[in-house]
Amino acid sequence: MASMDTQLNRGPDQNSAERSSPSRQFDSQSLEESVETQKKELGERNSNTIDTMLELVLSYRFDGRLEEAETLTRNIIQIRREDLGETHRDTLVSITKLAEIYAELGREIEAEKLQLNVLEARRKVLGELDEDTIDSMEQLAIWYQNRGEYHNQKRDLDKSEELYQMVLKSNTTIHGQGHEITFESSTNLAGIYRLQGRLDEAKKLQTGIVEKSKTVLGLEHTSTAVSIEELARINHAQNRIESAKLLQKQAIDIYKATVGDKHPLTEEAEGEFIRICQS
Structure with missing residues (x-):
């Protein structure tokens, strides 16, 4: 199972080697220049511009520049809210990315709140069996699992179990009992x-x-x-x-x-x- 570091909480200190790499710095700088060029030529709200902005967010996160990643992600969310609506699939994906950045910054309460909001929205708009809804449940389950294991908190492990049960039920309904995805769930x-210490089960x-x-x-x-x-x-x-x-x-x-x-x-x-x- 994935660790906290590899899921939602990969902090900046863990990537010092990558941050010091000239090629990584060049990537961010090149993407920044591309974003500015596309804003002038295509406009800030153009889908190609937003795609490049999303690449820049990933580059910032890779380099440990989390505050800049947060600011840019907030900008993307605002554009998508205005152009697509609060509960559009792409808007919700962007909000999920902001939650991941919050977790990387150690702002766990804010990260959890955003993830729960996204899950609720996906349930209402997309339904329990949509892959994005299942992904939300699984990511929250992993998050609670990691926090519960790291801090030895039964409450978080119980929350994780409940979500994993939901994921398993959905995947069994979609794929059947004999599918690789169901096995993983x-x-x-x-x-x-x-x-939880339930070793026999x-x-x-x-x-x-x-x-x-x-x-x-x-x-x-x-x-x-x-x-x-x-x-x-x-x-x-x-x-x-x-x-x-x-x-x-x-x-x-x-x-x-x-x-x-x-x-x-x-x-x-x-x-x-x-x-x-x-x-």
């Missing part, structure tokens, strides 16, 4: 059970997912490896170290066969294997 739910759920994933997707599939890794974590939490090691090694072998030795998935799995061995 089930794995996320099993991970929450593990963090977690193991029962995840064992079934691993077997289904092997049958439907095959052994040489990254989603199968992801499900096996979660089962390894559950075994580790149960202090079944040898079982955890065997499962983690199996996941590593799948990653090596599918994405290669040097892929981040492989390297992260190998790091987890070392942690299991040292426990």
Whole structure:
């Protein structure tokens, strides 16, 4: 499961190397120049101008220039509100990006409020089964999960569980029980059970997912490896170290066969294997 740093809270201190890179600085500078040129030639509200502004926001965030990213994102939201409406799909996407920036700035309460507002709007306008609505539920679930795990807060883990249950229900309705996306949703739910200390429930759920994933997707599939890794974590939490090691090694072998030795998935799995061995 994703960590807080990789989801909504990747702070500026974690990217000092990228910020100091001349090529990254040039990218931001080049994009700033492109935005100004497009504003003059096409107008600030032109879709091409806005697309370039969005690229500049990403560049600012990558460089750790979060205040500038916030200001520009607010500008984009204002334009989209005026031109498209408060609940338009593109407006809501922009508001979600602002929530991510707030989280990166450590403004958790503001980030949570925006994410909840976006989820409510998407439910009303797009419906429970729209992919954007499901994405909102999943991102909030991840956010609560990370905060609950980091601060050891049962309330946040319970909120995360509720949202993951909704995501699983929606994905099962859309894709069926035997789909890769449904397997991933089930794995996320099993991970929450593990963090809540409900290890027997977690193991029962995840064992079934691993077997289904092997049958439907095959052994040489990254989603199968992801499900096996979660089962390894559950075994580790149960202090079944040898079982955890065997499962983690199996996941590593799948990653090596599918994405290669040097892929981040492989390297992260190998790091987890070392942690299991040292426990």
